[in-house]
Amino acid sequence: MNLFDTVQPVVYKDGKVLFLDQTALPLSTKWVEIDSIEACWNAIRALVVRGAPAIGIAVAFGMSIAAMDYHGDDMSAFTSHMKKAHSYLATSRPTAVNLVWALNRVCSRIDATRDVAEAKNAILSEALTIQKEDEDICRNIGVHGITLLRDGMTILTHCNAGALATSRYGTALSAVYVAKERGMNIKVYADETRPLLQGSRLTAYELLASGIDVTLITDSMAAYVMGKGLIDACIVGCDRVAANGDTANKIGTYGVALIAKAHNIPFYVACPTSTIDINTPTGEDIVIEERDASEVLSFMGVASAPSGVKALNPAFDVTPNALISAIITEKGVIRPPYSL
Amino acid sequence: MNLFDTVQPVVYKDGKVLFLDQTALPLSTKWVEIDSIEACWNAIRALVVRGAPAIGIAVAFGMSIAAMDYHGDDMSAFTSHMKKAHSYLATSRPTAVNLVWALNRVCSRIDATRDVAEAKNAILSEALTIQKEDEDICRNIGVHGITLLRDGMTILTHCNAGALATSRYGTALSAVYVAKERGMNIKVYADETRPLLQGSRLTAYELLASGIDVTLITDSMAAYVMGKGLIDACIVGCDRVAANGDTANKIGTYGVALIAKAHNIPFYVACPTSTIDINTPTGEDIVIEERDASEVLSFMGVASAPSGVKALNPAFDVTPNALISAIITEKGVIRPPYSL
Numbered sequence: 001m002n003l004f005d006t007v008q009p010v011v012y013k014d015g016k017v018l019f020l021d022q023t024a025l026p027l028s029t030k031w032v033e034i035d036s037i038e039a040c041w042n043a044i045r046a047l048v049v050r051g052a053p054a055i056g057i058a059v060a061f062g063m064s065i066a067a068m069d070y071h072g073d074d075m076s077a078f079t080s081h082m083k084k085a086h087s088y089l090a091t092s093r094p095t096a097v098n099l100v101w102a103l104n105r106v107c108s109r110i111d112a113t114r115d116v117a118e119a120k121n122a123i124l125s126e127a128l129t130i131q132k133e134d135e136d137i138c139r140n141i142g143v144h145g146i147t148l149l150r151d152g153m154t155i156l157t158h159c160n161a162g163a164l165a166t167s168r169y170g171t172a173l174s175a176v177y178v179a180k181e182r183g184m185n186i187k188v189y190a191d192e193t194r195p196l197l198q199g200s201r202l203t204a205y206e207l208l209a210s211g212i213d214v215t216l217i218t219d220s221m222a223a224y225v226m227g228k229g230l231i232d233a234c235i236v237g238c239d240r241v242a243a244n245g246d247t248a249n250k251i252g253t254y255g256v257a258l259i260a261k262a263h264n265i266p267f268y269v270a271c272p273t274s275t276i277d278i279n280t281p282t283g284e285d286i287v288i289e290e291r292d293a294s295e296v297l298s299f300m301g302v303a304s305a306p307s308g309v310k311a312l313n314p315a316f317d318v319t320p321n322a323l324i325s326a327i328i329t330e331k332g333v334i335r336p337p338y339s340l
Numbered sequence: 341m342n343l344f345d346t347v348q349p350v351v352y353k354d355g356k357v358l359f360l361d362q363t364a365l366p367l368s369t370k371w372v373e374i375d376s377i378e379a380c381w382n383a384i385r386a387l388v389v390r391g392a393p394a395i396g397i398a399v400a401f402g403m404s405i406a407a408m409d410y411h412g413d414d415m416s417a418f419t420s421h422m423k424k425a426h427s428y429l430a431t432s433r434p435t436a437v438n439l440v441w442a443l444n445r446v447c448s449r450i451d452a453t454r455d456v457a458e459a460k461n462a463i464l465s466e467a468l469t470i471q472k473e474d475e476d477i478c479r480n481i482g483v484h485g486i487t488l489l490r491d492g493m494t495i496l497t498h499c500n501a502g503a504l505a506t507s508r509y510g511t512a513l514s515a516v517y518v519a520k521e522r523g524m525n526i527k528v529y530a531d532e533t534r535p536l537l538q539g540s541r542l543t544a545y546e547l548l549a550s551g552i553d554v555t556l557i558t559d560s561m562a563a564y565v566m567g568k569g570l571i572d573a574c575i576v577g578c579d580r581v582a583a584n585g586d587t588a589n590k591i592g593t594y595g596v597a598l599i600a601k602a603h604n605i606p607f608y609v610a611c612p613t614s615t616i617d618i619n620t621p622t623g624e625d626i627v628i629e630e631r632d633a634s635e636v637l638s639f640m641g642v643a644s645a646p647s648g649v650k651a652l653n654p655a656f657d658v659t660p661n662a663l664i665s666a667i668i669t670e671k672g673v674i675r676p677p678y679s680l
């Protein structure tokens with residue numbers, strides 16, 4: 001099913017940059033060769049690659065492609081060429097913070113090099129480093145996360161905070177992958193995650209491709225499976241953690257946390273420490289993005305509601321710190337009371 | 341849009357039994373003529389007609405069709421023929437208690453008749469009576485339900501327990517319709533109700549068609565809207581109430597009840613007293629129908645998950661009595677402790 005050992009959104013192999021086409025998932029596994037910065041820009045804009053860490057990695061390799069496209073030996077012209085590539089790629093997903101962060105990191109390597117050949121190597125090396133660092137961070141989240149689990153346990157997750165959003169391992173799913181490396185068996189129930197179905201399209205796909213025992217449920221079945229005693233713990237990723245531990249994540253997460261609390265099931269948030277925003281005091285300070293109603297009024301492009309009906313479509317909700325049993329980071333497990 | 345005056349799931353007109361094809365809603369309004377008990381069984385199983393009271397009405401007319409299909413004049417053979425029809429139709433939806441109740445009511449009319457012709461008339465008459473009684477019962481549920489609401493309130497409902505599930509008015513939505521008759525304004529948030537989307541396809545359809553202010557949300561947004569203070573009460577229908585008040589209803593209801601409890605929002609179950617099964621001591625005794633996984637893996641023929649992935653698909657869940665603020669029936673409002 002997969003060209004490579006593990007599910008990865010961006011692969012550099014034999015001098016080629018390949019993106020897994022996530023718009024074709026879960027029905028087919030297609031790899032897109034990225035051979036120009038235009039191809040890179042288009043792929044990011046079209047959501048071929050998505051997830052903040054994965055986008056950062058994708059543009060870093062895009063910069064390496066841009067560097068290879070310069071065929072002269074004038075450092076000043078090369079630097080100017082790379083600045084143009086930076087400005088261009090920065091517009092592919094204007095709101096993604098990791099994107100500009102990765103572009104800046106790659107460009108900062110040029111200054112210390114003596115010629116174009118060396119600069120090209122430094123840029124590729126930086127892209128590979130960004131990818132490897134992300135992999136290490138994700139794997140360490142799993143290494144810490146697994147201390148909260150025992151062999152044979154079953155977790156429930158919501159949305160996709162897995163390998164497809166990062167370089168490998170993911171955040172919420174990292175403990176599951178680390179468990180597999182160690183010969184342990186952690187089963188997963190995946191919420192399908194309406195309206196955009198990241199759970200069915202992405203989480204179910206990557207776990208199935210990785211040989212993990214995964215069962216898909218609708219979001220409305222979370223209470224049923226917890227009530228039946230099928231779930232030992234919930235683990236979700238997050239978009240932002242406030243300084244008091246309140247956590248913004250995909251719409252539906254708050255409901256999962258309330259239901260877990262009612263059943264005395266631990267509810268864990270997994271994220272890199274870079275997602276913790278100490279400048280956001282509490283969840284009240286997080287602005288929730290309201291997306292287009294059409295996502296709620298249709299299902300995989302098929303209209304599912306009568307035309308003319310109103311719909312609400314908040315992209316995220318905030319889970320209060322009191323419902324979070326622990327926050328799992330690459331540096332360790334943080335337990336309440338949270339003072340981040 | 342509608343062949344008849346009001347939204348109705350089962351219509352008997354000019355000697356013909358017609359079911360509104362609810363699987364085609366909300367995109368098209370199609371009527372299916374039911375001309376055999378096999379067609380009736382298939383329609384119920386395929387959810388062309390659904391909702392406990394509507395299923396009762398549907399099988400009552402199914403029995404009338406079975407009666408017309410008997411062409412002899414031997415009362416003993418006729419009775420045996422009808423018993424077979426009873427057993428067959430009883431298997432169409434195992435959880436719906438109204439189904440067997442309606443079948444028994446129709447059959448009980450046979451004993452007092454002197455010949456097959458009279459029995460056939462009695463059976464048709466009983467089906468029509470069941471339908472009319474249901475309309476009266478539903479309206480009375482609304483009359484009692486409205487005592488729990490005030491003008492301007494907003495309710496949240498799950499699945500469809502409206503006009504489309506009964507002969508008219510519905511159960512959960514009856515108070516909303518009675519409020520409208522009285523010039524009051526009750527707004528509704530409707531959970532879309534995966535996997536079969538009865539909320540978007542049916543509830544949004546019938547409320548919009550009736551001029552009620554309705555907002556559609558995904559099931560995963562129930563906690564968000566309750567947390568934001570947008571909801572004053574939850575009202576749901578049910579498939580069966582056990583003697584201790586435990587209630588089986590569409591999958592996802594239990595989660596809504598837990599989330600309502602966490603926000604101190606009243607959670608009401610609306611149902612005719614016929615849905616209360618004193619022979620079922622508790623929710624533990626209710627067998628939950630497990631439906632085909634394909635419903636979770638796709639919608640309207642469009643796959644949303646990778647092929648080969650497992651899925652769970654319980655059609656119902658059980659909400660324990662402790663989470664139910666009151667049960668609204670045609671005879672009045674029942675408050676805890678429940679001893680039904």
